[in-house]
Amino acid sequence: MSKGKQLKTINPATGDNIDTYEMMSDSQMTEAIEDCHKAFSEWKSKTAEDRAKVIKKIGEKIAENKDELASLMSREMGKLVKQSHQELELCSGICDYTAKNGPESLKDEEKELPDGGKGFITYSPLGVIYGIQPWNFPSYQVVRYSIANLMAGNGVLLKHAENVTGSALMLEKIYLEAGLPENLFKVLLISHDQSDKVIEHDLIRGVTLTGSPDAGKVIGKKAGENLKKTVLELGSNDAYLVLEDADLDLAVKTCVQGRIYNNGETCVAAKRFIVVDKIYNKFKEAFVEQMSAVKAGDPTKEDSDIGPMAREDLRDELHEQVEESVKKGAKILCGGKMPEGKGFFYPATVLDELEPGMPAYDDELFGPVASLIKAKDDEDAMRIANSSRFGLGGGIFSKNEEKARELAKYHFDTGMVFINSFGLAKPNMPFGGVKDSGYGREHGTFGLHEFVNVKAVMFA
Known part of the structure; x- marks a missing residue:
């Protein structure tokens, strides 16, 4: 050269x-x-x-x-x-x-x-x-x-x-x-x-x-x-499972944090939120309320919750994934509109009524867009989580820690699992994935x- x-x-x-x-x-x-x-x-x-x-x-x-x-x-x-x-x-x-x-x-x-x-x-x-x-x-x-x-x-x-x-x-x-x-x-x-x-x-x-x-x-x-x-x-396309016995307030707060941290541009971020049918509507209502309140702004300002996306082409790609999902039947619950003005900002967005074949269901959305997916029960939630071709991290929300431990150990097909929490990395814990x-x-x-x-x- x-x-x-x-x-x-x-x-x-x-x-x-x-x-x-x-x-x-x-x-x-x-x-x-x-x-x-x-x-x-x-x-x-x-x-x-x-x-x-x-x-x-x-x-x-x-x-x-x-x-x-x-x-x-x-x-x-x-x-x-x-x-x-x-x-x-x-x-x-x-x-x-x-x-x-x-x-x-x-x-x-x-x-x-x-x-x-x-x-x-x-x-x-x-x-x-x-x-x-x-x-x-x-x-x-x-x-x-x-x-x-x-x-x-x-x-x-x-x-x-x-x-x-x-x-x-x-x-x-x-x-x-x-x-x-x-x-x-x-x-x-x-x-x-x-x-x-x-x-x-x-x-x-x-x-x-x-x-x-x-x-x-x-x-x-x-x-x-x-x-x-x-x-x-x-x-990855990390799944966070919200089971029937989850602490709902903790789950909503943690899942919002897990989706928007680092402007949503994290490989081990919470991306798919798989919620069992019995508490789905309650979770959705509270989750959308908190995601709607997320403020995008100058990353140097204290009152900004998220900054801009790192590059213009990345923002365009994310928006295309959202629009393609909507064309295939997904529903936007908040966000999803390309903002005007300077900078590469994108609003915190929640998508519902997702099915396989949609980018928001199958692929990694590298930005502040959350995918809500309904499961019949705990077993169905784990099945949906593992149906992804990815396997970096994931999360389980349940008050029964022994059950969550067993699911994480024997069933969750990922390299990392966070129980009743969201995390990025610890110096003494292995970081990496499968698939x-x-x-x-x-x-x-x-x-x-x-x-x-x-x-x-x-x-x-």
Whole structure:
């Protein structure tokens, strides 16, 4: 690629340009890969305890720069500033957790062999890990995979979404200021075609993507052709089940929060609300009332409940999904109209009378649009939930925690289940899904062990 091509960031609240960035040439990209591998060659020889000290310092530096980075994140992708702060607090928490627990998770495991010999299992760094990340959590998505891999002794490359380029570069600066060796974590300002060349490069040992199922198929195929391990987190259409014995007030309040958090642009957001027939109308009335009161506005203002969608094309796509669902028989209970004026805003919307074959029933709606679905009973609700091709997260509302636990353990076909709550991520709990939501896990020991050589060493 010839030099001179640029990446642009745009403020979705106003539609105004924020900044432009020069893209890398192919030779600059290759140099970055080679430099990262050289840095890895030294970093891998450091003890886990020494690496942990740097990881902890990164968490501290993120906290020190929280106000500036939070403001930048909100300008670039439109999330509420207070939610940008929450995101960065989670990032610092991940660093703290990893620094504290990483060395223990990476310790050699001594084994007695069946034939009387002895051996041990060691977790050796692999090399350079390439991450392709989306815009919806500009810092968390990066921290989630990079901190685990740096702790494991790997080098890390990042191709971030174009609209959060500034946030990516600020994180790179923060990592350096925290004492991470130069070139060990590098941001690649590259195109999709160049990205394919990164995956093909001999020095790349693993690829992790957070994105759509279509993107996952492309990246998974490209990595597989080159025998590179992948972790794919591919979004979802998470079902939240409201059973007959649910605390209705708690369920309504939590489901609204779960649908509109981060402007509704969260892969593990609550999206389908499957409510049993006996309480459906009561839930619907209260849910629509609260969703109708959600105020879209300037993400820097305290009285805004949601900000704009991150890009104009994403808003257009969401509106098309709503309109297509309505054409097929869905009913709009609130919202659903494209607003006038500056910025890429979309109102909190509730759709009812949904059936299979409608986008609002089958697909992921990545924005503040809720799908209400009626179930005959608890068993039918679980059947509907599992009928989706996705399986990232989900929720159950029931006062009978033992029953909810059993449903979550034996029946819910997802990677994560929230009971009487809505959540995003915890540093010590695995994050990831099944089916079209991808494979592999991040966070905790699970994330630390995804991109290591689990090596068996045996003595006679």
